[in-house]
Amino acid sequence: MQFPDLTLWTPDKARVARAPLTALARRAGVSDYDALHRLSIEDPAGYWRHVLDHLAIEWLAPYRTFCEHAPDAAHPRWFVGGRINWVHNALRWAHDPRHADRAALICETEDGRIDTLSYAALDLQVRGFAGGLRALGVERGDRVGLMLPMGMQAVTAFLAVSALGAICVPLFTGFGADAIASRLELAGAGVLIAADGFRRRGRSVEAASAINEAASRLPLLEHVVVVPGGGPAIEGAFTTRHWEELASAGPVADFEAMDPNNPFMVVFTSGTTGAPKGTVHVHGGFPFKIAHDTAFHFEVQQGDVWCWPSDMGWIVGPITTVGALTAGATLLCYDGAPDFPDWSRFAAMIGRHRVTHFGASPTLIRSLAANEALSTRGDLRSLRVLMAAGEVLDPDHFEWFFRSIGGGALPLINYTGGTEASGAILANVPVRAIKASAFNSASPGVHAFAADEAGRRTVGAPGELTIAAPFVGMTQSFWQADERYMEAYWQAVPGCWTHGDLVHEDHEGHFFVLGRSDDTLKVxxxxxxxxxxxxxxxxxxxxxxxxxxxxxxxxxxxxxxxxxxxxxxxxxxxxxxxxxxxxxxxxxxxxxxxxxxxxxxxxxxxxxxxxxxxxxxxxxxxxxxxxxxxxxxxxxxxxxxxxxxxxxx
The missing domain is CATH 3.30.300.30 (ANL, C-terminal domain)
Structure with a gap:
């Protein structure tokens, strides 16, 4: 299989010299990115020590051992002996006088309302809502459903659940009753935080009916915390509490000190057979992987403004929340339709909020390209990095995004991994040339390659995307379904993770994703x-x-x-x-x-x-x-x- 020369962007020497990956290579005592990547595969414990030092991650108690394969490579235990709560690192800026008043969140709704919350204010809000959840009886290990439009309440609740040591179960706000019920039933959730409705394209969309129908099938559901959104009443065989009631409770003083292998989130994703699969993400996995990718793939830094429109029920919502806040950046949330009042919405937001990092799904990119006259009508000069993820982005639309939104001058970070991997398995790094539709590297710390039917690396021909060793961020299993987890990833090649994507690696080390190797749909x-x-x-x-x-x-x-x-x-x-x-x-x-x-x-x-x-x-x-x-x-x-x-x- 041959691919044309699709190189769109090449970093100059000055760009490479100031890249965070170059700084990490210097910290690790190696000469360049290629040497750093080899180190990340050959000595992952040393590599992650340098990463966590670079990110200034704060531990509540230091870890003793980087990784133990117990009982096997499919079930590793990370940062053994340590104690941490990822929310501590997301909100540490609130206690630094240099950063406390900096915007943590800017939330814009489609009717034009804009709310801004500083790190200090977000810290107080999270502690207060966590206190309300604790008064409701939420404890370490409890599962809490979260079905809110992306905005201040969604971010606050997401952090508050983790702060208590409970486990968040994010749900897409567009789910119907069956999808809601199946996920909350599998998780055994006793609490749901949900909006009764929201606005889309200037009209009210009610969510209460689907929630009420789902709740009627959930005998374990004891409490629903309601955020008013203009919908009908949420009611059933459970107690209903309003957001303001919990938010005004006495704040918690300390966040729970968690084993790095304790879950903080279960994200359900669909497979080809059976019930949805609950990917299990832990305090010492997903947050570290996302902090890593945010710093080294996306180059998000303190004071940057990151906008990647999503719903908290899809993995990009948690990615941007964890990534932006852990980096000390500002997360710009948008609750609304991308074309309301027209397709100039995001260009206007980029200019209005001086966005530095803008991410989009291929579906959104194709829609922006189809409405170019409007979608590019705005001041885009603040942008430094573009990002794309969610499915295969064809070369024509990749190039359109690069040239029309990025002005042909910005790195476009193609990013793929999936809910099960937390973040990147393959992704562009800004220290190497970028080709349209391709991924210019396996993510550092992830020993990924295209494999033939015998599990051997193949170059210049399609192969299964395979990972040779456990990696930080991988799901610990599927929630209460370990056999399905083993069957999905660990049985094709003994000791290796087989991801389910067909990929082509060219002779320059660039990967092209050819599609799913199973029947899972991506709409x-x-x-x-x-x-x-x-x-x-x-x-x-x-x-x-x-x-x-x-x-x-x-x-x-x-x-x-x-x-x-x-x-x-x-x-x-x-x-x-x-x-x-x-x-x-x-x-x-x-x-x-x-x-x-x-x-x-x-x-x-x-x-x-x-x-x-x-x-x-x-x-x-x-x-x-x-x-x-x-x-x-x-x-x-x-x-x-x-x-x-x-x-x-």
Whole structure:
């Protein structure tokens, strides 16, 4: 496989000399970035000692041992013997007179309201809300759901839960009742912090109905803390408390001193089969990895202003919160639609708040590019670094973002890893040349490579993205589902993490992600398992079976397409009704962003001889490709109707 020369940006010597990675290399006593990366793989304990010193991470008690593989490489224990609470390092600036009055948060809503909170004020607010949660009975290890639009309350609650040693379970505000209930039930959450509604494109969007329906299935849910957002009442077999009631409680004096391997967050992500998977992130994992990536990939420093629009329910929300605050920077939160009142929104925000670091999903980038006259109408001169993550960003839109938003002069940090990895597995570093759509390095400390079927490194050919050793930030397991965790990452190559992406490494050490090697969907950067979609329609409709797949989409990256196999005897006149009802059921259960782009009825679905639906074959046929290996296909006649759909466009 050959890739053209896509080099867009090359740092000059002065840029390399002042880079934080160069400063880290000097601290570590090595000559350059390549030597530093080798050190991070060959001596990770030494590398992380230098990283934590560079970041001035404050411990409540020092650690004794960097890592113990107990019982195996899939279940490492990090920074053994230490005590820490990541919130302490995020809010330490509040107690430094040089930084206490600096803005920690700037929160803008789509109606133009802007609120600013200093580090000192955020510290007081977090301590107060943590006191309210403690009065509610929240203790170390309790699971607390968080379903708030990105803003001051979301950040405050996220920090307050961790400050108590409890475990936050972030939820996307667009989830439907099924998605909310399944995640909170799996987590065993006893408390939910949620908004009853919010504003989008000038209209009220109520969230209370989905929350009430979900809560009716959650016998362990004892309390819901409500942030008013213009929606109807949240009510049920639980006590309802209002945000202000908890925020005015007596503040906690100290944050809980936690073992670095104690969880602080469980983020549920979808796989190809079964229930959502709860990735388990710990105080000595995710926060350190994100602080590392923020400093060395993104080069965020004290006083910078970082805007990467997201919802706290997707991993970018926690990434930006932990990263910006730990770095002593200002986090700019936006609660609203990206095109309200028009597509100049983000350009105006960048100029208004003097944003230095701007991140976007490929879906957002494609939308900005489609509305270039408006999306570039603003003062963008404050920008220093651009970031992109969430799915594969094609070369044309990568170059558009680089030139039209970055003026052709700024590093664009392509960044991929996923919820399970905390931060980067592959990412651009600003000390090497950057190619469109590529990642110019494995992240330091992550021994990642493209592997052939035997697990050997392959260059110049597609391979499985594989990691040869445990790394700081990796999920400790799946919440109460360790067998699924082992099956997902650790069984393909003994002792190695197999990530599930197909990648191509070129002969200059740049990686290109070719797509998922499993059937997980990514719709506008939001991961969704086929099983979640299929279970909704199978429960709601008279069907024999269903298959959910992702097809390429120019705007969203992937679009959801669902194939239904009706029960025998279903009349042709009822097929259109089934398809419409399926779309409505999916939207109600999972949320509006997941409504399928198309729903088709077919007589049968292609299956293996033991009855498993072959989604790979469906996807390839619908995209006009050869179906590939059909040796295990048990009913080849099922392909005829799918080929007709492909031919019909």
């Amino acid at each position: 506008a950067g939001k991961r969704l398992g086929p099983a979640e979609v299929e279970s909704v329609v199978l429960a709601a409709l008279p069907l024999r079976d269903a298959a959910a797949i992702g097809l390429p989409d120019a705007l969203k990256g992937q679009k959801l397409v669902v194939l239904l196999q009706p029960q025998d005897g279903t009349a042709d006149k009822d097929m259109a009704s089934l398809a419409e009802r399926a779309g409505r059921a999916i939207e109600h259960a999972l949320g509006k962003p997941f409504r399928p782009a198309a729903v088709y009825c077919v007589p049968d679905l292609p299956r293996t001889r033991n009855g498993k639906v072959m989604r790979r074959v469906i996807r390839r046929v619908l995209t006009g490709q050869l179906p590939g290996d059909l040796s295990s296909l048990g009913n080849p006649e099922a392909l005829a109707a799918i080929r007709q759909l492909a031919n019909a466009g």
